[in-house]
Amino acid sequence: MGRRRQTVAISRRIGRFRWDRRALGLLALFALVVAGWSWLSAHPEHNPRVPLDLDDPIGMATAGKLNALRQDADACRAVLERSAVAFQALAPAGEGECARPDRTRLETYPLAPATPPVTCPLAVGLELWRERRVEPAARQIFGTGVARIEHLGAFSCRRMYGDADAPWSEHATGNAIDIGAFVLDDGTRISVLGDWASDTDKARFLRQVRAGACDAFATVLSPDYNAAHADHFHFDQGASWSGACR
Template identity: 65%
Template sequence: MGRKSKAWRINRKVGKFRAERRILLILILAAVAFAGWVWLKDHPEHNPYAPLDLRHPVGWATAQKLTALRDDLPTCRAVLERSNVAFAALPATGEGPCARPDRTQLSAYPLAPDTPAVTCTVAAALEMWRSKTVTPAAQEILGSDIARIEHLGAFNCRRMRGNNSSAWSQHATANAIDIAAFVLEDGRRISVLGDWEGDDDEARFLRRVRDGSCGVFSTVLSPDYNAAHADHFHFDQTARWSSVCR
């Protein structure tokens, strides 16, 4: 009888210990969850459910949010408005594979020789790329602000690689843009064709802005990809999130 009583007391203590341990574990998990919620609230760039604001840093959820804008024009333009980005919504144009129901033109972007109309999601990515990567890189590495960014065009109603059997290019709907050079406020011109090679400041700047673009564009192609891109960066916002970032 004594042995049973002793065993019962031991089992009771063990059961009580296990229950207390479970409660402690629940409290720890709750504390971790709360801390995580607070952290996400303070870092909306990492929170996939927080509304996108282009003034936020580039975070874990930024690419996903930008890609989602491809098929949601009203939400995309609401993002531009929320982020205080000036733009014009132009009338739809074109037909077939080159139809352009989304023509969004940034009003105060330093593109040259002009500012072409692109898809809204390309416009959003361009703005985030300029403010979060290009401007800081120019100031840090080259000691000057950006005066203008030279491009080779956005819209071109064509197939990829000029082959009539290939898929339609993202340029066919201006869902892409090719960037060729950067002109600084001190007058220097940094071109992809002339300054990509080497390890000087100009080359470091170009690699920094190429790498930074990979967090906001679906596809990034540079001279590291192939000879066809020796003189420009190709950026697009294809519906898939591509692993191509070269």
Template identity: 35%
Template sequence: MKTSGGLVMGILIVALAGYWLYDYLPPQYNPFAPLSPGDPPTLVTRYKMRALASQPEACMAVLREAQAQNMIAFRQAADTRGNCPLSGPVRVSSFGDVALSSSFLASCPLALSSAMYVHQRAAPAAKDITGSTLTRIDHLGSFACRNIYNRPGARLSEHATAEALDISGFRLANGERLSVARDWNNRAQKGTLLRQLFSDSCAFYGNSLGPEYNAAHADHFHLGMRGFGICR
């Protein structure tokens, strides 16, 4: 009898703790609340973002919510076959008021992480540092059916599953253009902003690789979904 009394007590405590978590914790700290595109990238948010990779319908629901909030414009794209099959990809045409040099194909988690990065961090950082508005992101592509660094025998790149975006520059409303290739080592405002934009990306992607990583990344930020918090 004593044991079952303890068990009942234990269940009661867990239930009460769950109830408390659900009702009083802000969503970005509450593992049971669904992800919302405005949630800041706490560890809990980041685990939820990662979990969406295996929950396509839940991911699309959050992505549609982001579209309703003008954080992204996208449409569903056709699945592809062949060596690099894609299931449920989307074509992203803008991040709302932030345009793109061209649309890009993305897995749902890449599209969502990118929308959250652009609106939660990149646009505010541009405003803070320059006083101007981020208007456009220049990129080198997201989907390419190839191995890492195009090496034969290497494993498939994240680009083969549309799970990485290569960003080469940013444009501002005041006419300024920031180029990763040209301005990364700029000692004035452009360099400061680029470095801020890079480090801000790290909380939203599994891995962020920039010019400090190696020569192959001298002209772009590789922002991909593999890994957890790799930032170099």
């Protein structure tokens, strides 16, 4: 009888131990969920459920949030409003493959010769890129800000590379822009054509802002891609987040 009672007591302790382990496991899981939620609340740039705000850093969820704006101009413009970015929503223009139902112009963006109307997703990408990548790179490398960014055009009703048999370019709907140079607050000019291949701080700046653009645009093409881009960076918010960064 003594042995039997001892065996029953041990069995009961083992049973309680199993339930204790399960309870501890559930408590640990709950603690992880709470910690994860608290971390996401403090880092909205990583939370895909939080709407995009350009005041937030670029994070793991940023690309997905940008991609979600492609088919929703109203939601896209809400991002600009929420982020206190001045813009104009212009009337639709064009027709056929070159129809531009979404024409958005950033009012204070330092583009030269003038700030052209582009799609809202491209405008959001431009603002994100300038604030989070271009300005920090200029201040880190040169100790000054960027006075203007020179472009070679945005809208152009054409197929890629002007080839009649090629797919339509993102430029055909104003969903792309070509950037040729930067002018710093101290007057220093940095051009893709003149400085990309040099062994200077200007080249380091260009490569840094090119790499940084891949966080803000679906497609980024530079002189490393082909000779047609020897004098500019091509940025677009194409039909899908292609991950092209060359």
